[in-house]
Amino acid sequence: MSTPRLELRHVRKRFGDLAVLADISLSVRPGEFVSILGPSGAGKSTVLQLLTGALAGDGGDILVDGAPLAPGSHRFAFMPQRDALMPWRRVIDNTTLGLEVEGLSRKTARARVEPLFLEFGLSGFEFHYPAQLSGGMRQRAALLRTVVQERSMLLLDEPFGALDALTRREMQHWLAGMWTRHRWTVLLITHDVREAVLLSDRIYVLSARPARIVRRFDVPLAHPRPSAAAPQVAAIEADILKTLFHPEE
Amino acid sequence: MLSVTALFLGWEAYVQLSGISPTALPAPSRILVQGIEQREALAEHSLATLQATTFGFACSLSAAFLFSVLVDFFRPLRRALFPVFIITQTLPLVAIAPLIVLWFGFGLTPKIVLVALVTFFPMLVALAQGYEATDRDIEALLASMGASRVRIFLSARLPSALPYFFAGLRISITYAVVGAIFAEYAGAAKGLGIYILNAKNNFRPDLVLAAVGVSATLTLTLFGATVLVQRAAMPWARLAESKP
Ligand SMILES: Nc1ncnc2c1ncn2[C@@H]1O[C@H](COP(=O)(O)OP(=O)(O)OP(=O)(O)O)[C@@H](O)[C@H]1O
Numbered sequence A: 001m002s003t004p005r006l007e008l009r010h011v012r013k014r015f016g017d018l019a020v021l022a023d024i025s026l027s028v029r030p031g032e033f034v035s036i037l038g039p040s041g042a043g044k045s046t047v048l049q050l051l052t053g054a055l056a057g058d059g060g061d062i063l064v065d066g067a068p069l070a071p072g073s074h075r076f077a078f079m080p081q082r083d084a085l086m087p088w089r090r091v092i093d094n095t096t097l098g099l100e101v102e103g104l105s106r107k108t109a110r111a112r113v114e115p116l117f118l119e120f121g122l123s124g125f126e127f128h129y130p131a132q133l134s135g136g137m138r139q140r141a142a143l144l145r146t147v148v149q150e151r152s153m154l155l156l157d158e159p160f161g162a163l164d165a166l167t168r169r170e171m172q173h174w175l176a177g178m179w180t181r182h183r184w185t186v187l188l189i190t191h192d193v194r195e196a197v198l199l200s201d202r203i204y205v206l207s208a209r210p211a212r213i214v215r216r217f218d219v220p221l222a223h224p225r226p227s228a229a230a231p232q233v234a235a236i237e238a239d240i241l242k243t244l245f246h247p248e249e
Numbered sequence B: 001m002l003s004v005t006a007l008f009l010g011w012e013a014y015v016q017l018s019g020i021s022p023t024a025l026p027a028p029s030r031i032l033v034q035g036i037e038q039r040e041a042l043a044e045h046s047l048a049t050l051q052a053t054t055f056g057f058a059c060s061l062s063a064a065f066l067f068s069v070l071v072d073f074f075r076p077l078r079r080a081l082f083p084v085f086i087i088t089q090t091l092p093l094v095a096i097a098p099l100i101v102l103w104f105g106f107g108l109t110p111k112i113v114l115v116a117l118v119t120f121f122p123m124l125v126a127l128a129q130g131y132e133a134t135d136r137d138i139e140a141l142l143a144s145m146g147a148s149r150v151r152i153f154l155s156a157r158l159p160s161a162l163p164y165f166f167a168g169l170r171i172s173i174t175y176a177v178v179g180a181i182f183a184e185y186a187g188a189a190k191g192l193g194i195y196i197l198n199a200k201n202n203f204r205p206d207l208v209l210a211a212v213g214v215s216a217t218l219t220l221t222l223f224g225a226t227v228l229v230q231r232a233a234m235p236w237a238r239l240a241e242s243k244p
């Protein structure tokens, strides 16, 4: 068995009197797509903040490729809950942000992202401003900004949470296709059961605050996934929903 | 525009019909004619006022920007400095203008000081507020990429402050003109303020009002210029409509 890319062991976090994460253990192997599914306000974003280094944990271990996560190491490419595109930067300059922070010149950075615009369905919009994009395009731009950083793992915080239902479905299938081709290592936060089942190799279900891992679901179906109507998919979805609504059973 | 025209027409009609003395209330037509006759003097004095305004405003802008950066990076400074700045805003202009002229003489310096005094704090507050308005997610994103504080300031906080900066600019530029005229009124060799004072002392309300008209035009022009600069500096701000 290979070393996990990421491993959390009994991670805890509280904000003053508010215990947010009670006991979080999970692991993500290289090339795996793993989701954290949980109720609103459970502390899902907090898990990612511990990984990006925005917050320090109160206990437990975070291991990256077997070694403790060093503060200030910036090992992950993070996509925040809202797209966080800068309205004053053109789409192309938004997507190069991470590369520019790394010290690449604007020209080199642009040359690196330009070939990817077609695949991300954004060609022709390089020099538009984010305000001129539709919701789905904004999310694709934000994802492009995330993947071009070429970090060892992607952290996606409810990337489609703000989209209308139709666009969200469309984007989920698009992401499934992209992932099948690229096999990024992904940790996805979501509260959409269908999204989790469509995309993930493994799903961790969180309890309400203070959050524990209630159950772990492996999804043994090959990618690309069968449609939601397929019986195996429906069975897993039903099982997850039951766990969400009755976590104690 | 229409209401302004109506106002002037009504004014003109009233003066013509009532036969009121032009030293009490001059008709707009008289103000215009006298103003044109005096255009060289008016232009010269306006130029002095414009100069005081722009120099003073440039000084206060630079200082406000410098301090805004300073208090953004060193938070405790903010609590130490802001009370002092707020006090400068409570000083009555009528009292402070003659004092400043007394200290700095009749040249350009007292005007610059007074203009800076009235515009510095509004600009500082606008900038500080603008930095605070930065989207937390954008900052978190930059931090996750390994950006330094300086980098986050330049890439996120500074551009986020632009709308606030321009809102402050539009208000301050009108204060700036008023501040310059006040300083001149308290004593100056040249400027619209001293022109107004002299015209008043010579019982020429028509020339007072002509100078007022010129200063209003000056303010409006500067105001318009800031709007144009804002459009050029923030092209994204007007784009939200044209989605694919
Ligand atoms: N920096 C902070 N200081 C204090 N409390 C915080 C902080 N960040 C988050 N919290 C609190 O921790 C709890 C969990 O927040 P978090 O954003 O992780 O939830 P979430 O599961 O991502 O919710 P959502 O589904 O709404 O995105 C919330 O009650 C929130 O108010």
Ligand SMILES: [Mg+2]
Pocket: A044, A045, A046, A081, A157
């Ligand atoms: Mg969240």
